[in-house]
Amino acid sequence: MAVPADRSVLGASGEDLACAHLVRRGMVVLDRNWRCPHGEIDVVARDGDVLVVCEVKTRRSLTHGDPVEAVTAAKVARLRRLAHAWRAEHPVRARGMRIDVIGVLARPGRPPLLRHVVGVGS
Template sequence: MGTDTTRQPPDRATLGRYGETLAARYLRDRGLEVLERNWRCEHGEIDIVARDGACLVVCEVKTRRGTAYGDPVEAVTVAKALRLRRLAAAYVAARGVRPEQVRVDVVGVLCVRGRVPEVRHVVGVGS
């Protein structure tokens, strides 16, 4: 991903927002339309809601400074993928949209000090 900086954000919350910004840019660059970021309801939060053609895409973004605990995308468990499916249903109901398909994706952002951030997009987790 061609990012103009290798500086890391100072704290965890800022790192998460930075990763979400990179993920949204990455998805847009690949033709997805980002509809919303950080959509919340009583059941939780969706980091990014996007559209890929007729498909509604719910994206979980995981940002890490290193791989000591594995690749960032590995942080999304089966339970988390199922929760994202429930959140997708809540989003569809709340917004009154009728997508042909709904998909759950994970975008991992690896921000290693002194290196350009790496973005990894896993399409259709927990399907």
């Protein structure tokens, strides 16, 4: 993957990689970049009978830390509220819900590295 210079393009390419990763793990991607007045969910997926809200953080380097570390407790709480808002608008039955984070390190001239943390803030 060539590393895009534009931040929005970089973020979108990271989300593409994250979705491909989730599908390879057997999940079904239900929604991407869902927005409401309170914020945005990068990816909503289904893992068996569990609804997964996934935050994707993409960076070019570790200069400002690991991408996964950028997801704070406040962000997890916001994602939980957004997940309930998403569920209120979509007729998806699920036994449970969890929040995952995928960090993508898009290094120039090298393959991207993905780190998938399952069930943050549980």
